Amino acid sequence: MAGKKYLAEQAATLLKFAQATTNPDVAAGLLAKAADLSSKSDEAPETSSGAPDVEQPEG
Template sequence: MPGKKYLTEQAATFLKFAMATTDPDIAAGFLDKAADLSAKSAEAPDASPRAPDVEQPES
């Protein structure tokens, strides 16, 4: 499953396409797709790398 960052970037791309076109039907399709990707990104896991757990040495 794609991560949150990927889905957010794809949604932003569809919004740019919607703003760039002059055909209202095509713009509506792009907006629908952006909304779908935005909803999926809210449910997607965050794929950011996480620092490993580090145990403190005993003194």
């Protein structure tokens, strides 16, 4: 599952696209998806878990 930070960044990107478009139908779809991602970020863990074969750097 994606972490809170990733989902929040994706939602913010969709909001920027929604503000930039002149098509109200596209803007509404982007806003709906941003709201969905924002809702999922509330339930997500703080950080994304890495792939099982990836070693975390020490330090």
